[in-house]
Amino acid sequence: xxxxxxKNNKLSVNNIDLKKITKSKKTPYYxxxxxxxxxxxxxxxxxxxxxxxxxxxxxxxxxxxxVIKELKNKGLGADVVSLGELKLALKAGIKAEKIVFSGVGxxxxxxxxxxxxxxxxxxxxxxxxxxxxxxxxxxxKKIINIGIRINPNIKADTNKKITTGDKINKxxxxxxxxxxxxxxxxxxxxxxxxxxxxxxGSQIKDIIFYKKLLIVIExxxxxxxxxxxxxxxxxxxxxxxxxxxxxxxxxxxxxxxKMVDQFYRKQKxxxxxxxxxxxxxxxxxxxxxxxxxxKTKDRYFIILDTGMNDMARSAIYEAFHxxxxxxKNTKKFKIKVEFxxxxxxxxxxFGLYKSYPILKDGDFVCITNCGxxxxxxxxxxxxRPLIEELxxxxxxxxxxxxxxxxxxxx
Ligand SMILES: Cc1ncc(COP(=O)(O)O)c(C=O)c1O
Numbered sequence: 001x002x003x004x005x006x007k008n009n010k011l012s013v014n015n016i017d018l019k020k021i022t023k024s025k026k027t028p029y030y031x032x033x034x035x036x037x038x039x040x041x042x043x044x045x046x047x048x049x050x051x052x053x054x055x056x057x058x059x060x061x062x063x064x065x066x067v068i069k070e071l072k073n074k075g076l077g078a079d080v081v082s083l084g085e086l087k088l089a090l091k092a093g094i095k096a097e098k099i100v101f102s103g104v105g106x107x108x109x110x111x112x113x114x115x116x117x118x119x120x121x122x123x124x125x126x127x128x129x130x131x132x133x134x135x136x137x138x139x140x141k142k143i144i145n146i147g148i149r150i151n152p153n154i155k156a157d158t159n160k161k162i163t164t165g166d167k168i169n170k171x172x173x174x175x176x177x178x179x180x181x182x183x184x185x186x187x188x189x190x191x192x193x194x195x196x197x198x199x200x201g202s203q204i205k206d207i208i209f210y211k212k213l214l215i216v217i218e219x220x221x222x223x224x225x226x227x228x229x230x231x232x233x234x235x236x237x238x239x240x241x242x243x244x245x246x247x248x249x250x251x252x253x254x255x256x257x258k259m260v261d262q263f264y265r266k267q268k269x270x271x272x273x274x275x276x277x278x279x280x281x282x283x284x285x286x287x288x289x290x291x292x293x294x295k296t297k298d299r300y301f302i303i304l305d306t307g308m309n310d311m312a313r314s315a316i317y318e319a320f321h322x323x324x325x326x327x328k329n330t331k332k333f334k335i336k337v338e339f340x341x342x343x344x345x346x347x348x349x350f351g352l353y354k355s356y357p358i359l360k361d362g363d364f365v366c367i368t369n370c371g372x373x374x375x376x377x378x379x380x381x382x383x384r385p386l387i388e389e390l391x392x393x394x395x396x397x398x399x400x401x402x403x404x405x406x407x408x409x410x
Contacts, residue, residue, distance in 0.1 A: 001033075001036065001282045001283075001285065001368050001369060002036065002039070002282075003033045003035055003036045004285070004324065004366070004368065006328060009327060009328040009330075010326065010327055010328075011324055011325070011326045011327070011328075011366055013031075013033055013392050014033075014035065014392065014394055014395055015395070016392065016395060016397070018287060018326050018364075018366065019326045019327060019364060021287070021390075021397065022287060022289070022326070022364050025287075025388065025390070026388070026403070027287055027288050027289040027305055027306070027364065028286050028287060028288040028289070028304070028305050028306035028310055028387050029286070029287055029387050029388040029389065029390060029403070030284055030285070030286055030310075030370065030374060030375055030387060030388070030389040030390065031284065031285060031287065031389070031390040031391065031392055031397075032062075032064065032067060032280075032283045032284045032371055032389065032390070032391050032392070032400075033283050033284075033391075033392050033393075034070055034283070034391055034392070034393040035392075035393065035394065036282060036283045037067065037070055037071075037279070037280065037283045038070075038074070040278070040279050040280070040282070040283065041071070041074045041076070041279065043253065044253070044275065044278065044279065046257075047253045047254055047256065047257030048257050048260060048261075048271075048273075049257070050257075050261040050264070050265075051257075051260050051261045051263075051264035051271050052271075053236075053260070053270075053271035053272055053273050054077050054098060054120075054270070054271070054272045054273070055076050055077065055272075055273050055275055056076065056077040056078050056079040056098065056099070056100055056272060056273060056274050056275070057071045057076050057077070057078050057079065057275065057276065057279060057280075058078075058079045058238050058274045058275060058276030058277075059078050059079065059080050059081075059085040059088060059089055059276075060080075060081055060085065060276060060373070060376055061276025061277055061279070061280050061281070061371075061372040061373055061376065062276070062280045062284070062371055062372060062374075062375065062376060063085070063088060063375070063376050064375065064389055064400055064401060065088060065091065065092050065400075066391055066400040067280060067283075067391075067400075068088065068089060068092035068094070069092045069093060071279070072092055072093050072094045076094075076098075077094055077095075077098025077099055077100070077120070077272075078092075078094045078098065078099045078100075079099075079100050079101075079102055079238070079274035079276075080099060080100075080101050080102070081101070081102050081103040082103065082110065083107075083109060083110045083113055086099065086101065086110070086113065086114060086117070086119070090117065096117045096118045096119045096120070097118070097119070097120050098120060099117075099119040099120055100119070100120055100121045100122075100123055100147065100195075100197070100235060100272060100274065101114050101119060101121070101122045101123060102123050102125075102149065102197070102199065102274065103125065104125045104126070104170055104171060106122070106129060108132060108136065111129075111132060111133055111136050112136050112140070115133075115136060115137055115140055115142060115144055116140065120145075121145060121146060121147040121194070121195045121197075121233070121235070122144075122146050122147065123146070123147035123148065123149045123195065123197045123235065124146055124147065124148050124149065124173075125149045125171060125172055125173065126173060127173070127177065127181060130146070130148070130181065130188065130191070133146055133191055134188045134189070134190050134191045135190075137190035137191055138189065138190040142190060143189075143190050143191070143192065144190065144191055144192070145191075145192050145193075145194035145195070145232075146191045146192070146193060146194065146195070147193070147194065147195030147196065147197045147233070147235060148173060148178060148181065148193055148195070148196060148197065149171065149172040149173065149197040149198065149199070150172050150173060150174075150175060150178055150196060150197070150198050150216075150220065151165060151166075151167060151169065151171055151172030151173060151174055151175075152165050152172075152175070152198055152200065152212075152213055152216045152217075153165070153166065153167040153174070153175075154166070154200050154209055154212050154213055154216065156200045156201040156204045156209040156239070157204070157205070157206060157209065158201050158202065158203045158204050158205070158239075158241070159203065159317050159318075159319065161316065161317055162201050162202040162203060162317065163200070163201040164199055164200060164201045164202075165198065165199065165200030165201055165213070171199070172197075172198070175216075175220060178220070179223065179227075181193070182224065182227055182229050183227070185229070193229070193231065194231050194232050194233065195231055195232065195233040195234070195235055195272075196217065196220065196221070196231050196233070196234050196235070197234075197235035197236075197237065197272075198213060198216075198217065198235070198236060198237050199236075199237025199238060199239060199274060200213055200237065200239060201239050202238070202239045202241075202276070202277060203239070203241040203242070203277060203319075204239045204240060204241050204251070205241040205248075205249055205251055207251070207252055207255055207256045207259065210236075210256060210259065211259060213236070214259065214260075214263050217234060217236075217263075218263070218266070218267070221234075221267060221269070231269070232269070232270055233269065233270045233271070233272055234267070234269050234270070234271055234272070235271075235272040235273070235274065236260070236271060236272070236273055236274075237273070237274050238273060238274045238275040238276050238277070238278070239277075240253065240256070240275065240277070240278040241277070241278075242277055242278060242281040242282055242369065242372075243369075244319065244320065244321050244322060244368075244369050245320075245322045246322065251278070253278075276372050276373075277372040277373070279372075280371040280372045281369055281371050281372035282368075282369050282371060283371040284369070284370045284371025284372075284374055284375075285366050285367060285368050285369070285370055285371075286306050286310060286311055286366070286367040286370050286374070286387075287326070287364060287365075287366055288304040288305050288306035288364065288365055288366075288367065289304070289305045289362065289363070289364055290302055290303070290304060290305075290359050290360070290361055290362060290363045290364070290365065291303045291304065291305050291342065291361065292361055293359060293360055293361055298335070298336075299335055299336045299337060299338050299352075300333055300335065300336075300337040300338070301337075301338055301340050302337055302338065302339045302340070302359055302365075303340055303341075303342060304339060304340065304341055304342070304350070304365065305342065306341055306367070306387070307341025307342050307343035307348050307382070307384070308341055308343050308345065308347065308348040308381070309341075309343060309378055309379050309380065309381040309382060309384050310341075310374075310375075310378050310384075310386075310387050311350075311367060311370055311374050311377075311378065312373075312377040312378065312379070313370075313373055313374070313377065314349060314350050314351060315345070315347040315348060315349070316377070320350065320351035321350070321351075321367050321368050321369050321370060322368045322369070323339055323350060323351070323353075323365050323366065323367050323368070324365065324366045324368060325357055325359060325363065325364070325365050325366075326363070326364040326365065326366060327363070327364075328357055329357040329358045329359070330357070331357065331358045332355050332356060332357055332358060333355070333356050333357075333358055336352060336353060336354050336355075337352070337353050337356045337359075338351070338352045338353075339351055339353075339365070342382075343381060343382050343384075344382065350367060375387075375389060375401075380404075380409050383406070383409065383410075385403055385404035385405060385406055385408075385409060386403070386404045387403055388401065388402055388403040389401040
């Protein structure tokens with residue numbers, strides 16, 4: 001999060017002291033930096049300058065309409081996985097011809113809506129789904145282009161709960177089954193298989209897995225040519241990882257860009273990406289108040305007013321995010337500290353620190369890098385309302401989604 005800086009020991013964004021915002025805003029809340037978002041878009045576009053792909057934003061990473069509008073204004077499309085996400089992307093102004101629809105369990109209603117809207121591609125993930133898309137398309141008297149998501153059997157080195165390209169994962173169609181479908185394509189009168197899609201997982205830090213993936217795709221494209229079947233697009237999915245702590249390794253996006261460029265020159269095919277985390281992960285943070293500092297024999301528990309209902313990643317994936325105090329104390333706790341939320345679950349923890357600057361009841365902290373899979377994974381668990389979201393753009397702060405009212409969730 002390059003936009004977060006300590007100035008005179010006070011955490012600030014664009015010279016705005018974050019503590020000052022807490023005087024008028026009730027914690028916890030999310031905030032997103034649009035300056036960081038624009039920096040990320042430029043970085044991605046310049047890495048893929050030569051192959052010039054259609055970059056679709058994976059809406060599941062962040063469903064704030066203002067964030068999606070900002071991405072749309074920079075020419076991005078959307079990757080959606082539900083009717084709700086599809087309607088949101090359209091409402092944000094993304095044109096149907098820039099939208100791809102992924103997911104293993106699309107319902108008939110979702111398929112019908114997507115066909116009627118004329119989206120770029122419904123990426124099917126099973127033979128049953130292909131049959132259904134063909135039937136719906138026939139009912140609507142249309143012939144549409146679709147994609148097929150392949151399961152390339154590549155196990156990326158990431159948390160096992162977010163690998164999606166291994167043969168044991170539920171996603172995609174095996175390469176052998178894909179060839180069988182292509183062989184029987186004359187049965188499908190109302191669809192044309194025009195896109196090959198893959199997505200091998202999320203928070204992938206090493207480009208070696210993408211290298212393996214491109215080799216697999218090249219082989220498939222070669223075999224398709226032999227079968228006289230040409231696809232116009234290859235959708236390479238998303239998954240590029242980000243550092244969650246300053247000391248974490250960075251994904252080598254420039255090197256990856258060069259790899260994709262080589263692939264593009266050789267295959268002369270249009271490329272699509274479905275990128276979530278790399279675009280928005282580092283744009284967001286949660287500001288939370290310390291309710292109590294509770295001392296035990298073993299550690300201090302820093303009990304925050306935000307919990308796993310607001311930011312579930314740590315509880316679900318044991319994925320910890322760097323936590324920064326809004327005001328840095330030069331003195332440190334003498335024993336370890338654990339940041340926890342108020343939820344009645346032991347998994348409601350935000351991580352353990354061997355050494356941390358002293359905090360007291362009423363102080364504030366910032367949980368960094370919560371822009372992806374933060375608010376979108378949040379829930380009303382323990383009957384807690386979804387929290388407010390703010391945007392900071394240059395020196396302006398604005399609310400882009402209000403805190404829910406308890407009365408409205410009863
Ligand atoms: C099909 C699909 N595409 C794209 C993404 C976005 O992944 P990421 O946010 O890691 O870029 C996901 C998320 O796992 C996904 O399931």
